[in-house]
Amino acid sequence: MASVMEAFNASATPVQATFEATIASVNTGVVGKLLENTSAFSIFTTLFAIAVVYDQVSYWNQKGNLVGPSWKLPFMGPFLQSVKPSFEEYYVKWLSAPLSCVSVFHKFVIIASTRDMARKVFNSPAYVKPVVVDVAKKLLRPENWVFLDGKAHVEYRKGLNGLFTRSALDTYLPGQQEIYREYFANFMQESQEAGAPKKWVRHLRELMCAVSCRTFVGHYMSRAQVKKIADDYYLITAALELVNFPIILPFTKTWYGKKASDAVLEVFTNCAAKAKVRMRQKGAEPECIMDRWILQMMESERYRERLASGEKVPNEEKPAQLLRVFSDFEISMTIFTFLFASQDATSSACSWLLQILADSPPLLAKLREEGNKIRPDPKQFVTLDMLENMSYTRAVVKETLRYRPPVTMVPYQVKKDFPVSDTYTAKKGSMIIPSTWLALHDPEAYPNPDVFDPERWISGNAEEQGKNWLVFGTGPHYCIGQTYATLNLMLMIHMLSSEYDWSHKITPESEIIRVFATIFPMDDLFLQFSKRQPVVAA
Numbered sequence: 001m002a003s004v005m006e007a008f009n010a011s012a013t014p015v016q017a018t019f020e021a022t023i024a025s026v027n028t029g030v031v032g033k034l035l036e037n038t039s040a041f042s043i044f045t046t047l048f049a050i051a052v053v054y055d056q057v058s059y060w061n062q063k064g065n066l067v068g069p070s071w072k073l074p075f076m077g078p079f080l081q082s083v084k085p086s087f088e089e090y091y092v093k094w095l096s097a098p099l100s101c102v103s104v105f106h107k108f109v110i111i112a113s114t115r116d117m118a119r120k121v122f123n124s125p126a127y128v129k130p131v132v133v134d135v136a137k138k139l140l141r142p143e144n145w146v147f148l149d150g151k152a153h154v155e156y157r158k159g160l161n162g163l164f165t166r167s168a169l170d171t172y173l174p175g176q177q178e179i180y181r182e183y184f185a186n187f188m189q190e191s192q193e194a195g196a197p198k199k200w201v202r203h204l205r206e207l208m209c210a211v212s213c214r215t216f217v218g219h220y221m222s223r224a225q226v227k228k229i230a231d232d233y234y235l236i237t238a239a240l241e242l243v244n245f246p247i248i249l250p251f252t253k254t255w256y257g258k259k260a261s262d263a264v265l266e267v268f269t270n271c272a273a274k275a276k277v278r279m280r281q282k283g284a285e286p287e288c289i290m291d292r293w294i295l296q297m298m299e300s301e302r303y304r305e306r307l308a309s310g311e312k313v314p315n316e317e318k319p320a321q322l323l324r325v326f327s328d329f330e331i332s333m334t335i336f337t338f339l340f341a342s343q344d345a346t347s348s349a350c351s352w353l354l355q356i357l358a359d360s361p362p363l364l365a366k367l368r369e370e371g372n373k374i375r376p377d378p379k380q381f382v383t384l385d386m387l388e389n390m391s392y393t394r395a396v397v398k399e400t401l402r403y404r405p406p407v408t409m410v411p412y413q414v415k416k417d418f419p420v421s422d423t424y425t426a427k428k429g430s431m432i433i434p435s436t437w438l439a440l441h442d443p444e445a446y447p448n449p450d451v452f453d454p455e456r457w458i459s460g461n462a463e464e465q466g467k468n469w470l471v472f473g474t475g476p477h478y479c480i481g482q483t484y485a486t487l488n489l490m491l492m493i494h495m496l497s498s499e500y501d502w503s504h505k506i507t508p509e510s511e512i513i514r515v516f517a518t519i520f521p522m523d524d525l526f527l528q529f530s531k532r533q534p535v536v537a538a
């Protein structure tokens with residue numbers, strides 16, 4: 001061994017001579033003698049044993065005093081159990097300690113489950129950055145804005161804020177209402193044809209995908225393209241499960257997910273090209289997020305041209321955000337992040353909302369009463385003012401988000417050693433996952449947390465529990481679409497309940513939570529829709 005080291009260190013020795021000397025010394029030395037009596041199999045098993053020990057020791061080293069399994073299944077850890085994660089297993093983990101751990105493949109994962117631990121992670125951008133899951137970078141593309149960090153992220157995000165202001169949200173309402181009317185009519189027809197309750201989660205996912213696509217890219221996409229994205233979207237979700245094989249191999253979940261996400265990116269790139277052409281036409285009004293963004297880019301360009309031509313432009317004519325011109329593909333990547341962030345979360349919220357209200361007729365009656373007062377004619381256009389006045393509808397939506405938070409875990413990556421608590425420092429490179437569930441089911445903030453009670457948002461003090469309200473995260477990456485998401489769910493449930501009835505077939509699995517990126521009723525929600533009988537005034 002010594003001679004091998006010497007050969008490496010002797011930089012003046014010609015390579016050939018070094019190699020020969022090394023082989024000679026191996027042949028005659030202790031190592032050579034050992035090798036003579038050793039089979040390839042025993043070398044392999046020895047190396048394997050060393051690797052197993054190394055894997056275990058480095059797990060202990062990272063684990064420190066954290067609560068978690070003392071032993072790790074070599075290399076893969078609990079990968080096989082995690083392929084089909086059960087909510088109960090996660091729940092037990094969250095309850096086990098404010099900080100606990102697990103190691104899957106090469107990844108050491110720390111789970112921050114209490115409100116304060118979760119908040120600490122969300123609010124420590126100096127130490128952590130969002131990671132989603134490893135494969136997300138391959139699907140969304142590494143250069144995507146959501147992977148920006150620090151100042152670059154803050155700056156990029158500022159340029160997107162204008163897409164979610166009150167006046168922007170107002171612009172998107174007509175398109176959303178068009179989609180809801182069309183889909184609800186289809187729901188009813190399909191229910192009539194079926195003649196019995198059917199699993200409805202898939203339909204709700206398609207509905208949410210269609211309403212998102214209309215909001216994000218307006219009419220630039222055909223109905224067939226929306227349907228294709230909605231149908232294939234579960235492939236993307238499946239590829240992004242918290243635990244998945246880290247390399248994209250053909251015909252695996254991640255491979256199908258990558259193909260589906262490439263197709264989405266291509267469609268959105270085409271939409272961006274069309275939007276740029278339309279928005280340059282005289283009098284073109286923005287109808288969707290893409291339009292508004294392109295309009296802002298055009299306004300910024302015009303402002304710069306005026307300055308360049310030597311004009312003294314008054315300050316009040318300066319655009320609120322000066323944007324550069326983004327390429328069609330850059331626009332597509334960003335719009336994809338909106339779909340990516342909203343699709344599963346809104347589908348989850350929508351599923352629970354329909355289940356809970358169908359199972360609680362008095363709550364549904366109260367929601368309808370409010371809707372009827374504010375918009376007596378179900379054919380009337382729903383304005384933003386109307387929605388903002390629906391305080392009970394808002395309470396029902398917020399309580400659904402609290403009671404069944406769609407996003408229970410938000411994976412972050414530790415970018416430098418992070419002293420999470422007085423006694424534990426997370427090592428650079430590990431994953432740390434704040435969980436939202438315990439904060440949202442904290443009996444001190446929300447008394448009787450396992451009871452669905454919209455009143456806590458009206459006569460109770462739930463609105464004052466800002467520290468516990470982690471549904472949309474907190475810190476520099478908090479959900480940019482939170483106001484839009486809440487109003488959209490309010491619009492959906494208001495429009496549905498004012499014109500339709502739906503019944504829910506309760507099964508033993510209705511209340512069991514299935515984890516599929518977000519959370520859904522395990523039985524996939526058996527629903528049946530019918531036209532609501534007109535309300536006769538007393």
Ligand code: HEM
Nearest residue numbers: 338341342345346407471472473474477478479480481485
């Ligand atoms: C009920 C629906 C939704 C829920 C529960 C939800 C929840 C979340 C959560 C927990 C985060 C992580 C926050 C953090 O790390 O602090 C997040 C981030 C994000 N959400 Fe949402 N979201 C929803 C809907 C939407 C919608 C409709 C959009 C877009 C229109 C959207 C866009 C985003 C984006 C872009 C991010 C990343 C922000 C950043 O990194 O700066 N979300 N969301």
